[in-house]
Every structure is written in C-alpha cells, then in structure tokens.
Amino acid sequence: MKFFIILIIYLSQIYAVQVGNGKSIVLVTNSCQGGIYDHNRPLPFLPHPNNDSHGFVILPIDYHATLEKREIQWYTPDTNLTLDLDIVQAPYPTETLSVDSTKVTPPPQTLERIAAEKAEAELIYNTTTPKRYWSNPFIRPIDSNTTSEYGSQRTYNGILKSYHGGVDFRARTPLPILSSNDGVVVLAKDRYYSGGTVIIDHGEGLYTCYFHFSRLDVNVGDIVSRGQTIGLSGATGRITGPHLHFAIMIHGIQTDPVDLLTQLNKLFGEQVVF
Numbered sequence: 001m002k003f004f005i006i007l008i009i010y011l012s013q014i015y016a017v018q019v020g021n022g023k024s025i026v027l028v029t030n031s032c033q034g035g036i037y038d039h040n041r042p043l044p045f046l047p048h049p050n051n052d053s054h055g056f057v058i059l060p061i062d063y064h065a066t067l068e069k070r071e072i073q074w075y076t077p078d079t080n081l082t083l084d085l086d087i088v089q090a091p092y093p094t095e096t097l098s099v100d101s102t103k104v105t106p107p108p109q110t111l112e113r114i115a116a117e118k119a120e121a122e123l124i125y126n127t128t129t130p131k132r133y134w135s136n137p138f139i140r141p142i143d144s145n146t147t148s149e150y151g152s153q154r155t156y157n158g159i160l161k162s163y164h165g166g167v168d169f170r171a172r173t174p175l176p177i178l179s180s181n182d183g184v185v186v187l188a189k190d191r192y193y194s195g196g197t198v199i200i201d202h203g204e205g206l207y208t209c210y211f212h213f214s215r216l217d218v219n220v221g222d223i224v225s226r227g228q229t230i231g232l233s234g235a236t237g238r239i240t241g242p243h244l245h246f247a248i249m250i251h252g253i254q255t256d257p258v259d260l261l262t263q264l265n266k267l268f269g270e271q272v273v274f
C-alpha cells in the first residue's frame, strides 16, 4: 500500500506539465523502453547519456503551438499512460529592427534562391540520424554576452513581423565560433537570409545552427568535435550589425536553444549549465 501511494505522488508530479510555447520538455524515465506520441508521431525514449538504467525523451513545443491543454500518450511495453500538457504563452519581449530593405522585400530574382535554401534546410531538419554523436554536455559557441534572446517578437523596418528563432551573441569583431558539441557538418555555405551558415547534426533529430559567419572553416561531411572552431563570426545575411545567431532544431521544430541545452546539460548533473 505504501508503494502505491508513493507511485501516485510520483505520477501526479510527472504527468501534468505546464510549458511555454517555443520551449522543450525533457522527460527522464527509469527505463529505455517505450516512448511518447506527440500528434501521433512516436518519440521513443533514448538512452540517458549519464545513467545506463534510465532513458529520456525531448518533446519540443513549437513557437506557434496552440495555447491549450492537450494530452500526450506515454507508452511502455506494459502500459499506456497520459501526460497532461498545458501550453501557455512564454513571456517574450518585442523588438524593432532596421535592416537592408532587400532583406525585408527580396528582389524577384532572389526568390528562387530563397525557396531552394528553405527547402534544403527543411529536408535536413526533418531527417533524423538514428545515431547519437555527443556524449558530453553542450557548450556555448562563443564566450560572449547574449544581445537578443529566442522568441522576441520582431518588426523589421516597420513592415515585416517575425519572431527570433535563436539567440544572438555579441561579436563586434570576427571571433572564432565553436561547435557546441560533437557532430557532423550537414550544411556549410552562404545563404540569403542567414549569410555564412553552418549546421551541425548531433544525431537523434537534434541540430545546432550558426549564422552570419564571415569565414567558414568546415565543409559538409566534416566530423567536428565539441569546442572545434567552425568559422569566424561576421555580419552576413539579414543583420543589424555583426553578431552570432545560434539556433537549434529538434525533431523539425525550432525551440529556445538556451532552454533545451540547459536541460540536456542537467542530465550530467544539476551544476552543469549551458
């Protein structure tokens, strides 16, 4: 009977979760068997990086997710449970930015390029490499202050409304940018909006993205280590000034990189911060 009561308390703590739009939930389980269904998509529990008997799963919440209560199905070999999810508006600031007008109203001759770059990125982000490349905590790609956080509601040149899909780090002069963790380079090129761009596949549907480089030091297919220099920061693409834009994609969804990588690092101990 005592065991039963403890179990109920455990369930009531774990199975109702409030989360902001654009954030991620990292669920840790005491087994690697089973997983969750998110909108009918199975997300299996993955081996915990720091505890052989445990598993974990990342549930990303889209920035544009409907603010609602919804149920996530949690399955194991023996049972099916329900996770009550309460998606609420995260407190994001607003920003007004001035950029080159061609980056707000692109010239007709650039539209084909922009569409091709978008399709190329979507193909990458929706590909899940089954292997995990990383086995240590994630590090910041640059030792610098953040100048704009993820999720800011932005207005460009008083016309274009968008949200900030990553976090900006101060980099007034070209500075070496480091790979946040071990992985494989899946994109390294100049793009219309993001300028000099590197995307690294860390496996299991997780990608880190680095924008606005003045110099690329890696090529597609390169295996990179955590802390390896992948390029120099710059002021290319749609920018107000030189900086590093750092973003993540997880299971095809762009969530707050500081939020998710902080949670992933806690798998290595509460003190391991991103």
Ligand SMILES: [Zn+2]
Pocket (backbone or CB within 6 Å): 148, 164, 165, 166, 167, 168, 244, 245, 246
């Ligand atoms: Zn940015």
